[in-house]
Amino acid sequence: MNIGIICYPTHGGSGVVASELAIGLARKGHELHVLSYAPPFRLRVFHQNIFLHEVDVASYPLFKYPPYELGLATTLVELAETRRLDIIHAHYALPHAASAYLAKNILEAKRLKTVTTLHGTDITLVGADPSFRRVIKFAIEQSDGVTAVSEYLRRRTIEEFDVRREIRVIHNFVELDRPVRHRDACSRSAFAPEGETILMHASNFRPVKRVGDVVRIFAKVRERLPAKLLFIGDGPEQPRIRQIVRETGLAGDVHFLGEQDQLEPLFFCTDVFLLPSQEESFGLTALEAMNCGVPVVAADVGGLPEVIIDGETGHLLPVGDVEGMAAKAVELLSDPARLERFRARARRRAEEHFDAERIIPRYEAFYEELLSR
Numbered sequence: 001m002n003i004g005i006i007c008y009p010t011h012g013g014s015g016v017v018a019s020e021l022a023i024g025l026a027r028k029g030h031e032l033h034v035l036s037y038a039p040p041f042r043l044r045v046f047h048q049n050i051f052l053h054e055v056d057v058a059s060y061p062l063f064k065y066p067p068y069e070l071g072l073a074t075t076l077v078e079l080a081e082t083r084r085l086d087i088i089h090a091h092y093a094l095p096h097a098a099s100a101y102l103a104k105n106i107l108e109a110k111r112l113k114t115v116t117t118l119h120g121t122d123i124t125l126v127g128a129d130p131s132f133r134r135v136i137k138f139a140i141e142q143s144d145g146v147t148a149v150s151e152y153l154r155r156r157t158i159e160e161f162d163v164r165r166e167i168r169v170i171h172n173f174v175e176l177d178r179p180v181r182h183r184d185a186c187s188r189s190a191f192a193p194e195g196e197t198i199l200m201h202a203s204n205f206r207p208v209k210r211v212g213d214v215v216r217i218f219a220k221v222r223e224r225l226p227a228k229l230l231f232i233g234d235g236p237e238q239p240r241i242r243q244i245v246r247e248t249g250l251a252g253d254v255h256f257l258g259e260q261d262q263l264e265p266l267f268f269c270t271d272v273f274l275l276p277s278q279e280e281s282f283g284l285t286a287l288e289a290m291n292c293g294v295p296v297v298a299a300d301v302g303g304l305p306e307v308i309i310d311g312e313t314g315h316l317l318p319v320g321d322v323e324g325m326a327a328k329a330v331e332l333l334s335d336p337a338r339l340e341r342f343r344a345r346a347r348r349r350a351e352e353h354f355d356a357e358r359i360i361p362r363y364e365a366f367y368e369e370l371l372s373r
């Protein structure tokens, strides 16, 4: 098949999933065309069968907001004609699904099918905003196929947008042998010279991630045992978080490592991953941590219970329960045998439920099913 994939290029889960899907499908011999406003970070190295298309938007003094969605639709139309696309797969509904709809209608191509994968905030935060709601509902209804990355997100989409169409749940996935390639790339002593335990959080530092809770959990853990905290990522909340870290006197124990293209080397230095989000449709970073055998202490919210098994591969506690999350982290960190059991089960859960080799064919089968309808 010739497949066009639209995604965001930034260090977010939807861009990672779209890129890894493109890589997986390209390995199976499909021709992949990835459209974005910049090269997605996971695709910056050469991959056979993957063609990157940066979407250009002409600037003009009249435009307060450059019309990206129209530039994207135009690129899609040209690509669909020149490369005979079978599928246009929009990752993140906003605005990608609307551009795909427009392109398909300009082309009047009956064979070309559009697929939208809902990732989370495109439904729960941004898409549901009154300024976008009607367009997102329409684009979801008009896509030939719609997938959601968790059962939670499927239900939430139906409730939020009152859509009465099939939404297929295809969970996010990880490449199981990815960790092996990074096993020895990180030395714990660089962050924890006295053999302290290491906690980690990675996100886009938006309010929805409750990064302030990460600092508060860490402060409580730190009262009980020697520990260090690694912060990966960047975003609007970071200056405030740095300030909280300074004010709580933790600056010597917290490392801000910025955005990282590969999390795996750092997971190998990590004992427990923290994800106390307000909202999380899936929590790809939690799965990536588990793939490296790192248990996750997280909020019992959204799709996280579909990924983390409470009391087995990590712990789930109510949103904002800093005390409880710290207590569970301490319980794990102070009992090496228990930690080891959680580590093994975390990895096993990734292997048994989220293996790319089993999930990518589900997308492939979905495309084939749509094309044969």
Ligand code: GMT
Residues within 6 Å of the ligand: 008, 011, 012, 013, 014, 015, 017, 092, 119, 120, 121, 149, 172, 204, 208, 279, 280, 281, 282, 283, 284, 285
């Ligand atoms: O977290 C975001 O707001 C960004 C978004 C993204 O583009 O990465 O994340 C969402 O999609 C990920 C990939 O499917 C999911 O793993 C995240 O849980 C989801 N984020 C939220 O629901 C907050």
